[in-house]
Amino acid sequence: DAGVIQSPRHEVTEMGQEVTLRCKPISGHDYLFWYRQTMMRGLELLIYFNNNVPIDDSGMPEDRFSAKMPNASFSTLKIQPSEPRDSAVYFCASSHRDFKRDQYFGPGTRLLVL
Amino acid sequence: AQSVTQLGSHVSVSEGALVLLRCNYSSSVPPYLFWYVQYPNQGLQLLLKYTSAATLVKGINGFEAEFKKSETSFHLTKPSAHMSDAAEYFCAVSDPGGKLIFGQGTELSVKP
Numbered sequence: 001d002a003g004v005i006q007s008p009r010h011e012v013t014e015m016g017q018e019v020t021l022r023c024k025p026i027s028g029h030d031y032l033f034w035y036r037q038t039m040m041r042g043l044e045l046l047i048y049f050n051n052n053v054p055i056d057d058s059g060m061p062e063d064r065f066s067a068k069m070p071n072a073s074f075s076t077l078k079i080q081p082s083e084p085r086d087s088a089v090y091f092c093a094s095s096h097r098d099f100k101r102d103q104y105f106g107p108g109t110r111l112l113v114l
Numbered sequence: 115a116q117s118v119t120q121l122g123s124h125v126s127v128s129e130g131a132l133v134l135l136r137c138n139y140s141s142s143v144p145p146y147l148f149w150y151v152q153y154p155n156q157g158l159q160l161l162l163k164y165t166s167a168a169t170l171v172k173g174i175n176g177f178e179a180e181f182k183k184s185e186t187s188f189h190l191t192k193p194s195a196h197m198s199d200a201a202e203y204f205c206a207v208s209d210p211g212g213k214l215i216f217g218q219g220t221e222l223s224v225k226p
Contacts, residue, residue: 105157
C-alpha cells in the first residue's frame with residue numbers, strides 16, 4: 001500500500017501567487033482531511049470530506065483557501081492569493097468509514113510564502 | 115467541547131530510561147483518545163488508541179498508555195527509551211463527529 005501521497009513536498013512561492021497542494025488518499029478510504037501545522041498554532045484541521053463531499057470546512061481560515069475533491073482518489077487545497085502567514089506544513093490524511101478516527105497521514109507539503 | 119493538554123513541550127530522557135509523556139483531556143462524552151508520533155520531516159503516525167475497551171492500551175514500538183477516567187488522563191509510557199524514539203508526540207481526542215483535536219505536542223529527546 002502506497003499510503004497517502006502528497007505533492008509537492010516543498011513549495012516556495014511569492015506573496016500573491018496561487019498555490020495548489022495535491023493529495024491522493026489511500027485506496028478504499030472514505031474520509032479525507034486537510035490539516036495545517038505551524039509552530040504558533042500547532043496542528044489545525046482545515047476541512048474534511050466524506051465520500052468526496054465537504055462535511056466541515058469551519059477550520060478554513062478565510063476565503064483565500066478552497067478545497068475540492070473531484071473523485072475518490074484526488075483532492076486539492078488551493079490558496080489564492082497566498083500570503084507569508086500561510087507558510088506552514090500542510091498535511092492530508094485519510095481514513096476508512098469503519099474506522100474514521102484512525103487517520104493515516106501523508107508526508108506533508110512544506111509551504112514557504114515569501 | 116473536547117480538548118487535550120499535553121504537559122511539557124519538551125521532555126529529555128537518557129537511553130534506557132522510562133519515557134513518560136503526559137496528556138489530560140476534556141470531553142463531554144466518553145472519549146476516544148489517540149497518541150500519534152511525528153518523526154522529523156514526516157507525517158503523523160498512529161501509535162495507539164483508546165476506544166472504551168481495555169484501559170491499558172498497547173501500541174507500536176513498545177509504547178503503551180493508560181486511560182484514567184478519574185484523572186482525565188491518558189499518559190504515554192515506554193519502559194526503556196531508545197535513540198530511535200526521539201520524535202514529537204501528539205495526544206488527540208475525537209469529538210462526537212469523529213474529528214480529531216490535537217494537543218500542542220511534546221518533543222522527546224533521548225540522550226546516549
